[in-house]
Amino acid sequence: MITSPQEVMAVLRQYNPWWLGLPVPDLPAWRRAVFWELDFWLRTPPAHRAVLLSGARQVGKTTLLLQAIEALVKGGVPRQNILYATFDHPLLKLAGLDGVLKLWREFEPAAEGPEYLFLDEIQFMRGWQTWLKHQVDFEKQRRIVVTGSATPLVEEGQESGVGRWHTLKLATLSFYEYLQIKKLPQPPLPEVASFAQLLDWTPAQFARAAEQARPLMAHFHEYLLRGGFPQCALVPSVDLAQKLLREDIVDKVLKRDMTALFGVRRVLELEQTFLYLCLHDGGLLDMVDLGKNLEVKKPTAQNYLTLLESTHLIHRLPPHGYGKEILRARYKVYLADAAIAPSVLLKGKAMLDDPVAVSRAVETAFFKHVFTRYYALSIGFAYWRNRRNEEVDIVADVRGQLVPFEVKYSRQHTGLGELKGMAAFCTEKRVPRGYVITRELSDFSVLALPDSPAGTRLLKIPAVLACYWLGQSELLGARRQELEE
Template sequence: MEVSSEELAAVLGRFNPWWRGQPLPELPPWRRAAWRELQIWLKKPPAPRAVLLSGARQVGKTTLLLQAVAALLADGVPAANILYATFDHPLLKLAGIDAVLEAWRQREPRAEGPEYLFLDEAQFIRGWGTWIKLEVDFTRDRRIVFTGSAMPLAVTDPESAVGRWHAIRLSTLSFYEYLQIKKVVLPSLPRLRSLAELFDWEPGELRDVQELAEPYVAHFHEYLMRGGFPQTAQVESITSVQRLLREDIIDKVLKRDMTALFGVRRVLDLEQTFLYLCLRDGGLLDMPDLCGNLEVKRPTAQHFIELLEATHLIYRLQPFGYGKDVLRGKYKIYLADAALAPAVMLKGKGLLDDPTGLGIATETAVFKHLYARYYSMQVRFTYWRGKKDREVDLIAELGGMLIPFEVKYRAQHTGLRELKGLLEFCAEKHVERGYVVTKSPSDLGLLPGTAEGAAKIMRVPAPLLCYWMGESETQPSQQTP
């Protein structure tokens, strides 16, 4: 079935009002941390590559594209040289990318200067990887930005990706971004580019921040329940927020995207696999237990796990180490956002009355903030288990540097006795500093009582860590954790 150029031009005209001299739909004034990096690649690309904005549904990819369009128009780029097209639209998906570009140029003659192509939900373009490879290789006067909430990179020819696009991963909103969107007015905290700076602070500076941080705790708990999705961050009812998240995840990703893009037919088994992981957020993945509980074979379960990772719903962490120990070890699973598990289970505000659940949600949020802040620096995240099942929740590996994080989000005081795994890892691996993420703002500071020559352990309340990591993500810094 063919789609006429007239039909395509009519659809494109609705998506590109600037061709008619009309303004864009009202866009939010806030901008994601990825905005700065995207602007660099649009205005002065470091290399001839396309840009891939990847991330889960509803994290703000389309808004970021339209904000980029508005910035180009404000800079004087001719309107006819800017195309926005979403291949989620049935006619554009059916016609294909070449027909869309032809209809664009039939309607809008090209002006002088580069062309800017913003291709939303590009995973629905047939042969998208090959098309982008050819464009990057042979069309030097086009700058292409494309998005994907379920980009099946794993099934694409790996050679087509080499040097052809620069990936910007858009995580869910950081705690810092969430507060900006909500327009919450709180006491200003000192800016921190790296957590390592805390080791040089004077006791008076630490005490001042402890007092300033108190009002942040309640908003952090709200953030854990609402999640880092721009659409739901501003919805008043927690119940409505969780229902919206459940509909977007279950109905759109698991039931639609998985079928359309990956050919999944056993949608119920996939849904049950995701629910199983929601119940074990932050835990080790026991494949025999999963297969036994859900009555699926191991290759099927393994395939489902890989698909959930490809659609940005989960992260997988390998155990610390190399070689056979890693191959024999279990993955640790984190959901893409701390609010997903409570939303899927429709817990409402019950999370606040569940100390265990609140601790798990906090650990998930901490990991996501660290990952989002440092993934572009090629930081490898793992977890560690030692003797007597002692463990460290997160290990950041950057070159030869190891930086451990242990999350203890609870009302009880955290001392050396509760940190045997962290201390054992630091001693065994000759680590000089580590972090324990706590609940009370009054915890901020060095952990007392460590022996001479042992690693220095900095206690950092979770609301502060997540705020600082989100704020520093917006700054051009290459600081280590």
């Protein structure tokens, strides 16, 4: 071992105060939706696998681990059987995975029962996939959770990792979680498990929910500016939140992680590519235009996009369809959080005065919500466009049933004249229902599509309510599942 055992153990004791009977300080009392799934895998794992918690920097992975540890200690698990280590720390990185575990067991003898290993930022350790595979195969008494801010390492080790770990994705805060972490008052809105149930509401129910949601509008617009990173949500001002997002998250990923983990040398090119995506958030990606403007070759640009997606900064949506045409078509790109673009482009609160920028931010926020809510169900997401350039923003494929979503965030009333793409898609695909995400609370209603062969009904739902209910249903659904199991 390069460093002394005493120095390493001093670090480990600092990170593991429960060994001395001390609590973990400064943990929030609220729980995110993914907490209940992680808790289930730790208490009664359905299979002998490790858990990989993936997500962007500063999204709350470490807090989630510490909350899980707190729950184990309160549940009676022997304190010396729980180890937390972060390999972002230089001494632990030097000690290595096996070195840390060896010291743990030399100074903290094992008690009866399973051992729980929580290994943070494991992507900084070379060969971690093989190490984790061996742990799962040969150390049956250990339940292991690892975190990582980058997924290319997972993909590289996919062959050896098949059946060895279960992946949980942690996105930025939903709007519902944002209200919780800021301890903001929430209106007495009814619980909505699925948008489909809203299609049977009466006009009186729509009007009542719209009025109850009115106080949330200002908070929703500030959420678009602050973003869903917990630290950014809690700082005093929007300007400081955007500064933290720009410097502590984006800059560290682009200028440190990309170099340290993936050997990116042309950091300026990568940064320019990301700036281009911020300017075109929610739009179709034109690789020719990107290459022409940034003087980046197509293979290089493709590699940058893969890295940005793998570090959880962007999502790419393919066009809906099949065959060779799809392989040649353009992807649609969403940033991982609505506040990234205004933060990186230094727009500040002025973004709210730009209707186009606000509409893009809402579309990005809504996609994040619907993707986070349903990704675990293996639902495919795409966009749709026909030869007349009529488009549907998001199409979800739910076990063969297509569900379209269109974002129309403007102060104008949204009627059939603004929904030509949605009407064309629903008619062509014989889709019975679709959803239109609007701005105005007075738009909350059901709209019948004339002459539809499937009798299509469109639910117009204000974005503030759509994001609120998606976040709420994700959290309540996870909690109910945990209670049932």
